[in-house]
Amino acid sequence: MQDTAQKPAPERAYEAVIAKIRVMIEEKNLGPGDTLPPERQLAEIFNVSRHSLREAIRVLQEKGVLAARQGSGNYIQSATRGDLMRTLAVTTNTGSRRALEIFQLREILEPQLAALAAEMGEPRHIEMLEALLEKQGQTTDGIELRKIDHEFHETLAAATGNATLYELAKNINRSLLPPKTKIYDNRERQVISLEGHRKILDAIKNKDVEGAKAEMRAHIARVKSTVF
Amino acid sequence: MQDTAQKPAPERAYEAVIAKIRVMIEEKNLGPGDTLPPERQLAEIFNVSRHSLREAIRVLQEKGVLAARQGSGNYIQSATRGDLMRTLAVTTNTGSRRALEIFQLREILEPQLAALAAEMGEPRHIEMLEALLEKQGQTTDGIELRKIDHEFHETLAAATGNATLYELAKNINRSLLPPKTKIYDNRERQVISLEGHRKILDAIKNKDVEGAKAEMRAHIARVKSTVF
DNA sequence: ATCGTCGATTGGTTGCACCAATATTCACGC
DNA sequence: GCGTGAATATTGGTGCAACCAATCGACGAT
Structure with a gap:
């Protein structure tokens, strides 16, 4: 039984x-x-x-x-890796100031992650990213899209092969979560996100380190401008 | 030994x-x-x-x-297959790689922190950094020097005006603590560290954003090569 | 057909033997 | 006396085999 x-x-x-x-x-x-x-x-x-x-x-x-x-x-x-992450985990909901701070961290971190992913990423990582992008293109539900977005960024971090960076990226995503905010509530933002991810992934597939970095930087900037 | x-x-x-x-x-x-x-x-x-x-x-x-x-x-x-694959993607690497992973994080983060400090740093931060450098020049004890080194990097992070970055930098420093290693046990390394900090601080004082970034990058590279 | 029993399967734990890398000791030669 | 290097001991890494404990499954009694 x-x-x-x-x-x-x-x-x-x-x-x-x-x-x-x-x-x-x-x-x-x-x-x-x-x-x-x-x-x-x-x-x-x-x-x-x-x-x-x-x-x-x-x-x-x-x-x-x-x-x-x-x-x-x-x-x-x-210290343990957990200690390292506690920073972000504990103090999640402390207002928009913190959201800005975390966004600044993303601006610093993510382009480098993309660069590393382009440099180190193995085929299976690329496949996972490609699958996510495919799924993103077929999804319209806001909640689901946000989830996919997170998965994309986390998978990209995983592609660096650095478990610490992956953990950090995961925690950043989680602590950024504005619980109810529908970031993907309109078609325009959906397109922006999808195209941004597309360009980043293409650069990674081409092992274009600088390109991946630049595309991620641009992507984050666009997202930031729609959020704030 | x-x-x-x-x-x-x-x-x-x-x-x-x-x-x-x-x-x-x-x-x-x-x-x-x-x-x-x-x-x-x-x-x-x-x-x-x-x-x-x-x-x-x-x-x-x-x-x-x-x-x-x-x-x-x-x-x-x-929970999901994607979750599973992402986790497994980074579980292959382990154990002794941890120090390297954290160093990789520093390489990503700290140059940007230096750049931000150069851009945003207020006089009081500059003063604190200057005082630390002064103190570092007069110190020879290894334990004390390591402490000062940490304070320098943490203060620099504080100078970005981003509390989240400061907390993160603090935790990175603490979790990096190489067991008993006396990084500052010989005069040569002491000089390398001091000169590195000097150049970084000078760039920050001159609001030289790119310079600060470059000097920090070089500094970390030197430190890394002495540690590993 | 249903239910309970009992055996087989599977993870949990233990003990021992041996290998591999490192640390320590000590005898030798200078 | 003082390195120096080989022998020895210590410590983590791996393998083998046996047995315990929870679960599953098949078989037989009813």
Whole structure:
């Protein structure tokens, strides 16, 4: 049977270990550059197998909390990527001044992202962007269009191959969301957006780094002028 | 010995597995709700131990790509297929690349911050920067110098008049903190840093927007080459 | 046909052995 | 005494095998 009910989520061993490691870092006042005890020792302390211990370390590693060096140890990293993004996440709705500030950030960031995407983008990224553009051309619903727009910019960021840049772009989009505002409520804006994206993507496909940068700059400028 | 040098990042087994899972999802056209083959089977297909395979699955699970149900299977989770592909597009890269990623972000951001500072910077910001530079010239302690360096870059961001950019710059600095590395341990690097800051500040004082941008770009490039 | 039981499947956990990279020790030669 | 380099120990990385726990599925009793 298939019942949608989610179980009370029994805690996995590795989850408990993650929590314990965090506590240990806190209590022993470990900072960037310090090392954790060896895995074998930690496994014994926490009373879990080395495998479960390592699952926890892997996760923390992917989150940027730890860095593993074979033959040496597990090192505490500085801040997490989450810390980096908190800036944008927390203070979303603080008025139009903030919207302007974030737009300024976009003006700085996105043209460079487009340039990097043109330089680094792999075929599968191009395909994803192309598919989105296709979809955008066939859509008229305002809500849907805004979503597609976000996806386009996020996918472009992903095409840089830099996970940090992707996260940042995602957060910018999210924090920019003027909840109800229908940016795409009229045909003119829809066309502007679509054509802008078209030119950007074409430049990326041609590996035209400077062109991609310029087109994105122009695109953002046009969008900005319609918003403000 | 403790050298900051990052190794060429040998690929871990679990990273390769993540990439292979991504390909599998693409090729078999899997979407939310579908299940992956059993772990034991996947391990054999990919020619890795179940342990390594599970590390990969754990990571994907934490990223929200997969959900594991004991006794049942590993299910694809992401809301939409686009979401899924975007996430997987950047999950291939990992771990030790993080510092490089953040540096790439700095390369994008900071020159523009310098340009904005040159354009918008108010006298009080200039004064603060000047004071910091003065202090930097009289300091030799490595720890202290790193702190001053951070303050310089943060103050510069503040000079843009954009609070969001300032917050972001602050977090980038903090998350970059190379573990214990004494970037300023030798006289040569101290001079490089000081001269770089000098040139940037001079450009800002002269309202030389392009100059500030160029000097910052050069400065970051120099710092990068000494770190990596 | 329905329901419950029991076996098979699948993820979760553990233990151990060995490999690979790194750190440490120590003996050797200068 | 002091490098210097080889041997040794330490530490993370990987693989194999067994068993536990939740779930699924087939089969038989009713």
